[in-house]
Amino acid sequence: MSSSSVASAEPFSLRRIAVSAFGPSLLFGIGEGAILPVAPLTARDLGASVPTAALIVTLIGVGSLVSNIPASLITMKRGERWAIVAAALWSIAALAMCALTGHLGLFAAGAFMVGMSQAVYSLARQSYLTEAVPPEHRARALSTLGGSMRVGLFIGPFLAAAAIHQYGIGAAYAVGIAALICAALLGARIPDLVHAPHPAGDAPVAKPSLLGVVGEHKHLFYTLGIGVLLVSAVRTTRQAVIPLWADHLALAPSVAALIYGIAGGVEMLVFYPAGKVMDKKGRLWVAIPSLITMGIPLLLMPFTTGSHTLLLAAAVVGFGNGMGSGLIMTLGADHSPRHGRAHFLGVWRLMADLGSTAGPALLSFITASLTLGAAIGATGLLAFAAAAQLAYWIPRSPRSGH
Known part of the structure; x- marks a missing residue:
């Protein structure tokens, strides 16, 4: 077990840290899932046009994109536990502002x-999990972290729908705030990491700078980082293509929502087994199959002609995306240095968020220039490009890490 882990002489068990490690992630997911469906409706109620409402919802992604580097500075200065609590409190204030x-x-x-x-x-x-979990359990931990967030995003809209039915649209924000209060309370109980004492007589290691970390790892960001950017672009774009193609097929909105929901449910079935395969066999054993499993149905989706064939394509895309749950985080953890880890992960997440922003923009551009079918097909090709990039740059050893 890593010297920086939550110390114990016992064999490591994910189950032992499950509540403190994954509970806040589940609750954050519920909080976000509760408000995402109603945010554009609230914007419309406040006088926004449809394009403006869509733009305002996009600001959530923009806020994440521009905050990755500041997040690394906050985490380095205050530590992981209190950064988690501060994030929950900040989000509570944000939802209260949106509601009131x-x-x-x-x-x-x-x-x-x-x-x-x-x-x-x-x-x-x-x-926190990169430090607290031994490398041989890392992929399972980070896949479960990603999976627990997805479970929360899946549950949140249903809780919000029940609350809205009883009390109106503002109740969705109350559901989100309640979930985030619980996340803050649970986050405050996370055990502090125990770091190995500094060897007597050795000079203390200077705190690394952000620019120093970027300079030291620039080759990795140019190579494997580009693969991560492409993966994020495919993942984010696939969320848009299902409802857009359902609308193109003139399916009822309720049918489109059902197809989207089933695809999301399929995603949640495979995150832990995929993490176990990554730990036992290596990252490539999941990265490449995940992207190919998404790429093929995305290429075929423009040829679907009704709800049944679209459902099949969407479910396979969901299965492939679920296989890759935690992949980006695991690759980042594998290559992050012990000193300056938060800075490294901040830049890593910045690249992933750039992909998340660029993917839908590319979809929009190709749709406007050619057709929606061509844009969806291009997303499938992007998945194959991401697979090729990762196949070349992911180390062949079962695990890599620091």
């Missing part, structure tokens, strides 16, 4: 703040 304001500008600011809190929380959570 009657001004569209303040609502947009609240959406941006939600994205900021996501960046801080996600980086602190990944950094």
